[in-house]
Amino acid sequence: MEKIKALEQIASQLEDELVICNIGFPSRELYYVKDSPTHFYMLGSMGMASSIGLGLAMAQDKKVVVFDGDGSVLMNLGSLVTIANQKPKNLILVVLDNECYGSTGSQCTYASTTDLKKVAESVGFQNTFIFPELEKNIDFTPVLETEGPVFVHVKVKAGNADVPIIPLEPEEIKERFMGEVQRI
C-alpha cells in the first residue's frame, strides 16, 4: 500500500489520541488526508519524532501515536532502547517503512535488509505488529487495545503523493496542539 493510504487508514481510526508526525512527506500527506489540532507536525529535526512521542507519553495520560519512518528510526536507534526501558503504556510507535529516504529522492536505507521489527523486539518491545506491503486494509483496533509501548511495522511502497507543503506556522501547530493536550 502507498504511505498516504496507510496514514489515511490509521488516522481515520483515531479520535482523541495525540499524534506526532515525522518530518517531510509523512506530515504533508497526513495533513492532506486528515488535519486535527491533535496532530503535531514535526517540520524539522529528523529522527526526533519517537523521542517527542516518548516525552509526551510520559508527561500526560492520553494515548500517543507516533508516525515515524525507517530512515528516521535508523537515525535515532537509541530512542527504541529508551522507550523499551521506560515502558510508557500509552505510546504507540508506527514505523512507515518504505526502505528509503522518501523525502530526499528515495535513496535506499538499510531497512531493506535490517528488520526494524526484530530490532525493536531485541531491545525489549514486547508488543509488536506487522502490516505487510500487500495488506489492503489496516485494522488498527487491536493496536489501540494493546498496552504500550507498541511497535507497529507498516511496510509501504516507496514514493510520495503529490501534496502541498503544510500552510501552518510552527508556533500555530504548537499552540493548537498544546491547547488540545490541556483540554480534558
Added chain:
Amino acid sequence: MDSSKAVYQGLKKAGIDFVVSMPCVNLGKLLEMVECDPEIIHVPVTREEEGFGIAAGAYLGGKRPAMLMQNSGLGNSVNVLASLYTLYKLPILMIMSHRGTEGEPICAQVPMGQATPGLLDALEIAYINPKTPEEALKLIPESWLLAELGGAPLGILLDISFW
C-alpha cells in the same frame, strides 16, 4: 553551600518536574538527587539529542523540562536545538557541566570546552555562568522564567571550578 545541592534547589524553585540526562562525573551527586525526587520524572537517555526530543515532548505535555549534560552533548544536539527548539519556540533549561575549563585534567575535553560558548552564540542560545553555589541557586529559577517567556532554551554553564 554544596554546589550540587544549590543546583538541585535552584531546579526545584524553578518548578522543574521533568529531567532528561546524560551523566558527567561532576553531575553525579545532582543526578542522584534528581533520581530520588518523587516529584521529578527522570529519563536517562542514550544521546543528548534524543534527550532534547524527549524534553520537547514533555513540554508539549505540560511539564517544565531540564537537561543535565556535559557540554560535549551540545555538539550532539545542534540540529535539534535549531530545527525543533528555535523553530517552535520551546523552552528548556540546559544544565551543562562545562569541561575543558580551568583545572581540566583531560586534554581531550579542551577543544569542545573552548568551542562551547561560540556554539551557544551561533545558536543564539542565551546562557549564564554562575561562579558560586549561591549564585546558581539565585539565577536558575530566574533562568526558567526567561526561557519560558522567550520560548527558548537557556544554558547554565558550570565550570570545573564551580564544583
